[in-house]
Amino acid sequence: MKAIFKKASLLLLGTLMSLAAAQAQNSPLDMDRFIDALMKRMTVEEKIGQLNLPVTGDITTGQAKSSDVAQKIEKGLVGGLFNLKGVDRILEVQKLAVEKSRLGIPLLFGMDVIHGYETIFPIPLGLSCTWDMAAIEQSARIAAIEASADGISWTFSPMVDISRDPRWGRVSEGSGEDPFLGGAIAQAMVLGYQGTDLKDQLHRNDEIMACVKHFALYGAGEAGRDYNTVDMSRNRMFNEYMYPYEAAVEAGVGSVMASFNEVDGIPATGNRWLMTDLLRDKWGFQGFVVTDFTGISEMVEHGVGDLQTVSALALNAGVDMDMVSEGFVGTLMKSIKEGKVRMATLNTACRRILEAKYKLGLFDNPYKYCDVNRPKRDIFTKEHRDVARKIAGESFVLLKNSAGVLPLKKQGTVAVIGPLGNTRSNMPGTWSVAARLNDYPSLYEGLKEMMAGKVNITYAKGSNLIGDAAYEERATMFGRSLNRDNRTDKELLDEALQTAAGADVIVAALGESSEMSGESSSRTELGLPDVQHTLLEALLKTGKPVVLTLFTGRPLTLTWEQEHVPAILNVWFGGSEAAYAIGDVLFGDVNPSGKLTMTFPKNVGQIPLFYNHKNTGRPLAEGKWFEKFRSNYLDVDNEPLYPFGYGLSYTTFQYSDIALSTPTLGKDGSVTAVVTVTNTGKRDGAEVVQLYIRDLVGSITRPVRELKGFNKIFLRAGESKTVSFKITPDLLRFYDYNLNYIAEPGDFDIMIGGDSQAVKTARLTLK
Numbered sequence: 213m214k215a216i217f218k219k220a221s222l223l224l225l226g227t228l229m230s231l232a233a234a235q236a237q238n239s240p241l242d243m244d245r246f247i248d249a250l251m252k253r254m255t256v257e258e259k260i261g262q263l264n265l266p267v268t269g270d271i272t273t274g275q276a277k278s279s280d281v282a283q284k285i286e287k288g289l290v291g292g293l294f295n296l297k298g299v300d301r302i303l304e305v306q307k308l309a310v311e312k313s314r315l316g317i318p319l320l321f322g323m324d325v326i327h328g329y330e331t332i333f334p335i336p337l338g339l340s341c342t343w344d345m346a347a348i349e350q351s352a353r354i355a356a357i358e359a360s361a362d363g364i365s366w367t368f369s370p371m372v373d374i375s376r377d378p379r380w381g382r383v384s385e386g387s388g389e390d391p392f393l394g395g396a397i398a399q400a401m402v403l404g405y406q407g408t409d410l411k412d413q414l415h416r417n418d419e420i421m422a423c424v425k426h427f428a429l430y431g432a433g434e435a436g437r438d439y440n441t442v443d444m445s446r447n448r449m450f451n452e453y454m455y456p457y458e459a460a461v462e463a464g465v466g467s468v469m470a471s472f473n474e475v476d477g478i479p480a481t482g483n484r485w486l487m488t489d490l491l492r493d494k495w496g497f498q499g500f501v502v503t504d505f506t507g508i509s510e511m512v513e514h515g516v517g518d519l520q521t522v523s524a525l526a527l528n529a530g531v532d533m534d535m536v537s538e539g540f541v542g543t544l545m546k547s548i549k550e551g552k553v554r555m556a557t558l559n560t561a562c563r564r565i566l567e568a569k570y571k572l573g574l575f576d577n578p579y580k581y582c583d584v585n586r587p588k589r590d591i592f593t594k595e596h597r598d599v600a601r602k603i604a605g606e607s608f609v610l611l612k613n614s615a616g617v618l619p620l621k622k623q624g625t626v627a628v629i630g631p632l633g634n635t636r637s638n639m640p641g642t643w644s645v646a647a648r649l650n651d652y653p654s655l656y657e658g659l660k661e662m663m664a665g666k667v668n669i670t671y672a673k674g675s676n677l678i679g680d681a682a683y684e685e686r687a688t689m690f691g692r693s694l695n696r697d698n699r700t701d702k703e704l705l706d707e708a709l710q711t712a713a714g715a716d717v718i719v720a721a722l723g724e725s726s727e728m729s730g731e732s733s734s735r736t737e738l739g740l741p742d743v744q745h746t747l748l749e750a751l752l753k754t755g756k757p758v759v760l761t762l763f764t765g766r767p768l769t770l771t772w773e774q775e776h777v778p779a780i781l782n783v784w785f786g787g788s789e790a791a792y793a794i795g796d797v798l799f800g801d802v803n804p805s806g807k808l809t810m811t812f813p814k815n816v817g818q819i820p821l822f823y824n825h826k827n828t829g830r831p832l833a834e835g836k837w838f839e840k841f842r843s844n845y846l847d848v849d850n851e852p853l854y855p856f857g858y859g860l861s862y863t864t865f866q867y868s869d870i871a872l873s874t875p876t877l878g879k880d881g882s883v884t885a886v887v888t889v890t891n892t893g894k895r896d897g898a899e900v901v902q903l904y905i906r907d908l909v910g911s912i913t914r915p916v917r918e919l920k921g922f923n924k925i926f927l928r929a930g931e932s933k934t935v936s937f938k939i940t941p942d943l944l945r946f947y948d949y950n951l952n953y954i955a956e957p958g959d960f961d962i963m964i965g966g967d968s969q970a971v972k973t974a975r976l977t978l979k
């Protein structure tokens with residue numbers, strides 16, 4: 213029996229090798245021929261096997277070989293694995309598939325490479341605040357180089373879920389609240405990971421397949437609670453939430469991940485309208501759809517059937533790969549026998565997975581990503597780290613800087629005080645699976661190293677992260693402990709005040725731990741945690757200049773801080789080089805240029821608060837914060853603390869009025885809107901020039917403004933530059949009541965400025 217099996221697999225190997233030669237010729241025809249031939253040889257069980265994506269368990273020790281998963285691989289019952297780290301381990305496991313399984317079909321190796329691999333970039337929300345598409349693409353490029361050097365061929369990124377609710381912890385993983393910007397970032401990231409070729413075939417071994425997620429609307433969960441129900445009109449979906457996913461598809465993303473939530477009462481994972489009618493038939497998506505982690509079996513909890521039913525539902529909806537549920541391997545055979553799933557549907561899904569492998573070049577060379585010499589050469593290199601440091605500096609947002617507290621002088625004593633001041637493991641930020649948690653300097657260590665011989669840097673913890681120890685434990689999981697201090701709050705504070713007494717300036721390193729945002733980290737209160745607030749108050753009472761250096765994965769409510777603290781620099785979680793990048797900005801070697809991509813509310817009750825809202829029938833009169841029987845609150849005004857697009861610089865910029873090339877726009881014409889921006893301060897700096905448009909009258913109500921363009925420019929002190937935006941009817945289109953994508957004739961306000969509120973306005977008419 214064994215001998216026969218061996219002979220058969222040798223024969224097949226021979227066939228596959230000649231087919232691999234066909235792959236090298238690289239045309240869609242060759243791919244089809246290759247896959248036709250391969251699928252003819254596959255049993256139904258093996259076809260189902262390709263749709264199976266189990267987790268490998270312990271990613272740091274790599275248990276795949278000796279586990280149950282290994283046996284399944286040998287039986288051809290696995291299509292890919294994820295979150296297994298290390299090229300040696302991946303090579304071993306790939307050998308199992310290629311050399312031990314009957315048909316030798318190589319595996320995909322996926323990973324959550326979300327904002328870098330070992331060289332870590334800022335969390336995506338921070339990255340988006342750079343508004344720098346070249347930098348964002350480069351971050352994805354470097355992530356792809358490093359991940360592929362370690363055996364990874366597939367990343368579960370970009371995450372493009374629009375969210376307007378900072379209670380949701382996963383806002384840290386996305387690009388904020390705006391679909392136009394989110395779409396541009398989605399495209400830059402897909403390009404960075406995949407290069408330009410994945411539509412045909414990847415030739416290089418340092419480009420990897422991207423996966424846009426979480427399709428769809430995952431960022432709109434009720435009350436900001438993770439995994440919660442979503443209910444949304446089609447109109448809002450298409451005008452405000454769908455574009456970033458569509459943009460990624462346009463850019464040729466190889467795969468799409470289904471979201472956990474329901475869409476229109478049907479879980480996304482089993483939603484045929486979403487996965488087939490929209491994604492494939494309307495948008496023309498050609499790749500494959502993978503579920504999220506246990507997305508199929510969770511449909512049992514959603515209440516739409518037992519495992520067999522929901523597995524069939526998912527496949528029939530257009531889902532191709534089952535992450536972890538094992539619903540496909542467990543039940544599809546039965547469903548096919550019972551006529552609940554057609555063989556043709558299984559064939560289609562299997563083909564899509566094989567096509568992805570083909571396009572990645574894995575049939576040509578299954579060990580393409582297993583060059584054991586690459587990690588040393590390509591991972592965590594000086595060159596990559598330098599780029600990460602530069603990009604981190606660009607992501608920080610200067611929220612306040614009164615009396616020119618910043619930049620700091622490179623002299624005297626600077627005290628770093630706060631629970632985030634001396635933690636290595638919290639620097640990279642959430643969702644950094646491959647991070648070297650102990651190898652990145654803490655803020656204190658980084659500043660000390662940079663300022664050696666110039667500035668005396670001292671440190672005190674000052675407080676724990678949160679008064680409640682159990683809450684702190686929940687907020688510092690996955691090896692990101694802040695090593696809770698057993699001293700009393702008073703003892704910690706006294707030590708901090710003593711350290712502060714010897715300093716000229718205090719850098720208060722406060723905010724969230726990295727795991728206070730991210731998956732399953734929703735919060736209902738978004739102020740600085742209790743003990744940190746007490747610490748900050750005490751530090752301010754010393755009368756010394758205090759710079760609040762804010763670590764956070766989401767917008768926080770900082771109304772009190774805005775009123776009382778002289779300088780606030782929001783540093784998000786800046787990645788592996790964060791400490792140095794913070795030093796660059798604090799001491800003025802880098803002029804901050806980040807602009808918020810998510811509104812900061814004044815309090816949690818204002819949420820959801822976003823810049824592109826509707827006007828309502830009872831808007832507040834301009835300049836008022838309360839009027840009876842208007843759309844407002846009794847206790848707080850409608851305005852954000854910091855609006856979308858906001859961010860200060862060490863210099864200042866002035867905008868001229870807008871000059872339109874013509875005040876009217878024909879159906880096929882275009883108009884140019886021009887402003888001159890002048891750097892009116894004493895330092896060179898970068899400014900993000902933002903274009904917003906308001907459609908004044910529509911067949912459906914339209915937002916008060918929508919971002920429709922941006923341009924990041926660099927201006928030397930005193931320098932002026934003109935910035936122009938081309939406006940065509942295309943830019944004025946929206947989905948009407950019947951979901952037709954149209955531009956309606958009428959008047960439009962064209963607004964250009966340095967944030968969504970500080971704008972110059974001109975009137976344009978579309979004929």
Ligand code: NOJ
Binds near residue numbers: 324368425504505731
């Ligand atoms: C669950 C998360 O929702 C998703 O973003 C991630 O890619 C998968 N787990 C795999 O780790």
